[in-house]
Amino acid sequence: MNNIKLAWKNLTNKPLNMMLSLVLFALGVGMISMIFLIENQVQEKFDKNLAGISLVIGAKGSPLQMILCNMYHVDDPTGNVKIKDVKPFLSGRNPLIDKAIPLSLGDSYKGFRIVGTTQDYPELYDVKTAKGKIWKDNFEANIGADVAKIANLKIGDTFYSTHGFLSDGMNGHEHGQFKVVGIFQKSNSVIDQLILTTTQSIWEVHDNHDHEEEALVEESTDNHEGHDHAEGDDHAHDHNHEGHDHAASQKPLIEEVDQEITSILIKFKESSKKSFQALTMLRGINENTEVMAASPAIELNRLYDNMSLGESFLRNLAMIIVFVSGLSIFISLFSSLRDRKYELALMRVMGATPTKLFFLIILEGLLLAVIGYVIGIILSHLGMSVFAGQMEDKYHYSFTAAKFLKEEFYLLGGALFIGFVAAVIPAYQAFRTDISQTLTES
Amino acid sequence: MTETMLQTKNLKFSYDGKNYLDFPDINCQRGEQWLLLGQSGSGKTTLLHLLGGLRKPRQGEIMINGENTNQLSSTALDQFRGKNIGIVFQKPYFVRALTVEENLMLAQELAGQDIDKDYIFKLLNQLNVGHKFKSKTENLSEGEKQRVSIARALVNRPTVILADEPTSALDDKNCHEVIRLLEQQSKEANATLLIVTHDGRLKELIKNQIEL
Numbered sequence: 001m002n003n004i005k006l007a008w009k010n011l012t013n014k015p016l017n018m019m020l021s022l023v024l025f026a027l028g029v030g031m032i033s034m035i036f037l038i039e040n041q042v043q044e045k046f047d048k049n050l051a052g053i054s055l056v057i058g059a060k061g062s063p064l065q066m067i068l069c070n071m072y073h074v075d076d077p078t079g080n081v082k083i084k085d086v087k088p089f090l091s092g093r094n095p096l097i098d099k100a101i102p103l104s105l106g107d108s109y110k111g112f113r114i115v116g117t118t119q120d121y122p123e124l125y126d127v128k129t130a131k132g133k134i135w136k137d138n139f140e141a142n143i144g145a146d147v148a149k150i151a152n153l154k155i156g157d158t159f160y161s162t163h164g165f166l167s168d169g170m171n172g173h174e175h176g177q178f179k180v181v182g183i184f185q186k187s188n189s190v191i192d193q194l195i196l197t198t199t200q201s202i203w204e205v206h207d208n209h210d211h212e213e214e215a216l217v218e219e220s221t222d223n224h225e226g227h228d229h230a231e232g233d234d235h236a237h238d239h240n241h242e243g244h245d246h247a248a249s250q251k252p253l254i255e256e257v258d259q260e261i262t263s264i265l266i267k268f269k270e271s272s273k274k275s276f277q278a279l280t281m282l283r284g285i286n287e288n289t290e291v292m293a294a295s296p297a298i299e300l301n302r303l304y305d306n307m308s309l310g311e312s313f314l315r316n317l318a319m320i321i322v323f324v325s326g327l328s329i330f331i332s333l334f335s336s337l338r339d340r341k342y343e344l345a346l347m348r349v350m351g352a353t354p355t356k357l358f359f360l361i362i363l364e365g366l367l368l369a370v371i372g373y374v375i376g377i378i379l380s381h382l383g384m385s386v387f388a389g390q391m392e393d394k395y396h397y398s399f400t401a402a403k404f405l406k407e408e409f410y411l412l413g414g415a416l417f418i419g420f421v422a423a424v425i426p427a428y429q430a431f432r433t434d435i436s437q438t439l440t441e442s
Numbered sequence: 443m444t445e446t447m448l449q450t451k452n453l454k455f456s457y458d459g460k461n462y463l464d465f466p467d468i469n470c471q472r473g474e475q476w477l478l479l480g481q482s483g484s485g486k487t488t489l490l491h492l493l494g495g496l497r498k499p500r501q502g503e504i505m506i507n508g509e510n511t512n513q514l515s516s517t518a519l520d521q522f523r524g525k526n527i528g529i530v531f532q533k534p535y536f537v538r539a540l541t542v543e544e545n546l547m548l549a550q551e552l553a554g555q556d557i558d559k560d561y562i563f564k565l566l567n568q569l570n571v572g573h574k575f576k577s578k579t580e581n582l583s584e585g586e587k588q589r590v591s592i593a594r595a596l597v598n599r600p601t602v603i604l605a606d607e608p609t610s611a612l613d614d615k616n617c618h619e620v621i622r623l624l625e626q627q628s629k630e631a632n633a634t635l636l637i638v639t640h641d642g643r644l645k646e647l648i649k650n651q652i653e654l
Contacts, residue, residue, distance in 0.1 A: 006537075006539075006540075006548070009539040009540060009544075010537075010539045012539070013538060013539035340538075342535045343535065343536070343537045343538065345535075346535045346536070346537070347537065347548070347552060348496075348520065349494070349496065349523065349524075349529055350523075350524050350548070350549045350552040350553060350594075351520050351521055351523060351524020351525070351549075351552040351553040351554065352520065352524075352552045353516075353517050353520050354516075356552075435491075435496040435497075436488075436491040436496040436497040439491070439496070439531065439535075440487055440488075440491070
């Protein structure tokens with residue numbers, strides 16, 4: 001029988017003591033590992049979706065909100081800006097700018113955001129279509145891989161957009177009818193969760209929407225106009241689409257000076273990324289114009305700082321739990337040693353050296369630590385899969401429980417260290433067992 | 443042919459450095475059975491611990507199977523004890539987390555011997571506890587425990603068996619049985635048996651006697 005087996009039998013002989021130590025240890029390890037997992041995956045998601053975007057320009061408000069809304073699609077827009085106010089960035093004449101991508105938000109389908117934009121947007125994330133083609137005309141849409149799966153849409157399907165971002169659609173009635181012309185490949189970027197179409201489609205839906213609302217108000221005074229719209233629905237829409245499609249293809253985006261978009265994502269040219277002009281552009285925009293610019297890198301760092309406050313609290317709490325569990329291993333070994341002192345003396349009589357007893361007790365501490373660690377890691381990954389489910393429901397963001405980090409491996413080192421330290425005093429006591437004295441005490 | 447297995451000369455021991463316990467010289471041959479008689483407090487158990495190498499004497503020497511045990515390093519003494527000396531204690535101690543069989547296997551292993559399950563089984567059967575080999579030791583009766591501890595003392599085929607008051611907790615019937623088994627087993631193993639006791643019942647049973 002080797003030492004590990006003997007240590008294991010000794011531990012399982014006192015299952016309740018063992019449980020207490022294990023539960024505490026697993027809790028501490030699980031919490032720490034869970035913090036690692038969430039932190040890692042949130043950062044990874046954020047970083048992946050940076051996609052080289054240096055600036056976001058939009059309506060004045062909270063810069064963090066603007067970043068979260070326009071880059072990560074988890075918050076509401078800060079408002080809209082008129083094309084004429086942001087024309088210099090969209091014109092393509094700014095020597096610093098590689099790409100300026102307009103985004104128009106505000107509508108959704110089954111909780112998935114519909115984004116009016118240009119074809120540069122998916123290219124930014126290096127996402128290609130898995131099926132179908134890239135949208136071109138108004139009311140053609142490309143959908144992300146997750147949208148296709150969860151909303152169960154195929155090429156050629158049509159759907160009605162809903163005003164607002166809520167999935168229950170209580171906020172507004174269905175209005176624009178879109179047709180799926182392409183489905184993107186799965187990319188683990190934000191594109192997975194989006195429906196992309198032309199900017200003009202969004203304008204058109206909202207023009208119609210506004211008209212309808214006006215119509216409802218005017219219905220009592222102007223019966224004829226109201227009747228026209230109320231009767232219309234699909235017919236009226238279809239008709240409108242054609243008309244506007246035509247108009248849109250003739251007039252470039254930039255000339256629709258009085259139309260509004262939500263934001264512009266700016267990607268600087270590689271060569272000018274670190275230039276003085278690029279670095280001062282943010283301040284320049286915020287101080288001299290009616291629109292707001294924000295840097296995702298700066299805002300994300302601010303967000304991480306805020307997160308790390310809560311994280312460090314949780315981490316300290318977890319450390320305390322781990323410390324207490326170490327103490328519990330110590331107490332449990334120490335008290336079991338009191339019960340087992342005759343056994344230890346007996347083992348000495350049978351030929352065991354003091355060193356052998358020392359390592360036997362150390363092994364019991366390490367064994368507790370390793371088992372506690374394994375349970376803790378299992379718990380944290382179970383917890384992560386619950387968390388992933390919730391995140392998916394709420395933000396359509398996908399996290400995974402199946403990913404293991406090198407930090408978790410370091411955690412094993414920490415666990416072994418604690419197991420060793422907790423066992424070292426009891427082990428030393430076992431080492432010093434005086435056979436004769438112990439056996440005559442009875 | 444006789445062969446001295448257990449021998450002491452001028453053995454002295456003191457717990458406090460002032461009051462010395464003086465022990466008579468002992469000289470036991472291979473296969474002999476001896477009784478060491480003495481009242482409580484006369485130092486019987488101390489002598490047994492000295493002989494078993496569980497304590498070091500202040501003075502004098504102990505020869506077991508030709509080896510002067512005082513001069514062994516503590517690790518060597520641990521190994522020597524495990525292999526050559528079987529001790530039956532007054533109270534039967536076991537590693538409680540283990541079964542009867544595992545306790546005996548542990549004894550073989552700690553003494554650096556190969557595990558010999560057949561021998562373990564044979565011993566347990568001879569001592570009428572063969573059916574208990576898978577039991578936890580705490581589920582045994584007092585008599586069974588004592589018999590298992592005899593089996594453990596014998597499991598490494600020691601040359602000397604020391605027994606400390608093996609019968610004090612037992613009734614007459616079990617007392618006779620345990621002594622009979624100790625005698626029988628030590629004879630079978632050709633080992634020297636030394637029983638330390640104040641139990642008068644044993645005087646009738648073993649004729650070689652030393653008084654403390």
